[in-house]
Amino acid sequence: MTIGSVLRLADVELPPEAEGLRGEVRAFLERERRRGTFEPRSDAWLTGFDPAFSARLGELGWLGMTWPRRYGGHQRPALHRFVVAEELLAAGAPVAAHWISDRQSGPTLLRYGTESQRARLLPAMAAGRCFFAIGMSEPDSGSDLASVRTTARRERDAWVLNGTKVWTSQAHRCHYMIALCRTSPREEGDRHEGLSQFVVDLSAPGVEISPIRLLNGEHHFNQVVLDDVRVADDMVLGEIGAGWRQVTSELAYERSGAERFLSTLPLLRELARVADPTDVQQTRAVGGLVAQLWAVRQLSLQIAGSLDRGETPDIAAALVKDLGTTLENEIVDVVRSQVEIEPSRDSAHALERELARAVLHAPGFTLRGGTNEVLRGIVARGMGLR
Secondary structure (H helix, E strand, O other): OOHHHHHOOOOOOOOHHHHHHHHHHHHHHHHHHHHOOOOOOOOHHHHOOOHHHHHHHHHOOOOOOOOOHHHOOOOOOHHHHHHHHHHHHHOOOOOHHHHHHHHHHHHHHHHHOOHHHHHHHHHHHHOOOOOEEEEOOOOOOOOOHHHOOOEEEEEOOEEEEEEEEEOOOOOOOOOEEEEEEEOOOOEOOEOOOOEEEEEEEOOOOOEEEEEEEOOOOOEEEEEEEEEEEEEEHHHEEOOOOOHHHHHHHHHHHHHHOHHHOOOOHHHHHHHHHHOOOOOHHHHHHHHHHHHHHHHHHHHHHHHHHHHHOOOOOHHHHHHHHHHHHHHHHHHHHHHHHHOOOOOOOOOOOHHHHHHHHHHHHHHHHOOOOOOHHHHHHHHHHHOOOO
């Protein structure tokens, strides 16, 4: 296997219709800002939980954009969704409520769900009224999904789930969580067998959600304990035992989007605004960040085109996540080295406020969606280097 066969994706150009849509989204966001419905902020795609804002996007047809109309979608190309997501992220808009549902849970249901599940869940997700969390990571497992210890055992007409999930963003506010569980003992030599996925109602008996707070006390990460939680057969997602194949295809959506390199764009924008154009060092620093941003964005765009063609570019998606989150942290470092300011959440100056937010959220950038070390291992294995 050659490097090119894994990472060389077809070039993508956004069609005129997508660029026209970009203007519509920008006009909407400007109206929302003038109304005072949100303040642009870093990392808003995980922390800006605003169901009303999500519902307004649903009314405009900007959720479930690629899904079939019979499920509340709009059958538009993935590149159109890319433009909408890019503009929302660049504006620091509060999109956390619907983000997981729209980005990966909905597409996963479309691919592996039953007709009943799709008809029941997708229209509400596309309307911005039904929100999902991710139940993959577990304590002491890091990014090693194959080490899942949460179990699901068959009991009469249902499955009984027991175990703990962590880093489940916004689970305390969401309606459902797609949980990866072990449904049969792990075979010696094949850690990927015996895994299955379930759609868990987060209000069900036996579900206990507790916060994992950030350094500043903010709460969007959670620990979710499943204690004899019963899940009916009609909420099994896909095939029993096919969980590993399903979840790895889902990660292509999770790791490749613009949220993996735009979390700190509001901070970069403020740096560019205050930078002294006569200061060669500052100019080079800002230019270097913008160049990196554009390169990662082009790869992400290529992946969106690949997903549009029904492909699963999981190796390239891991690379986007690694490069993108590294860049997000580098933006923080460059601001701190180039401008003599102190981060302050209560400052009247936007750069100081954004720096404070970015510093406090930065530890999660390279954690969520898989640590950089694990992602690099995935890329190396895909390229035949290990």
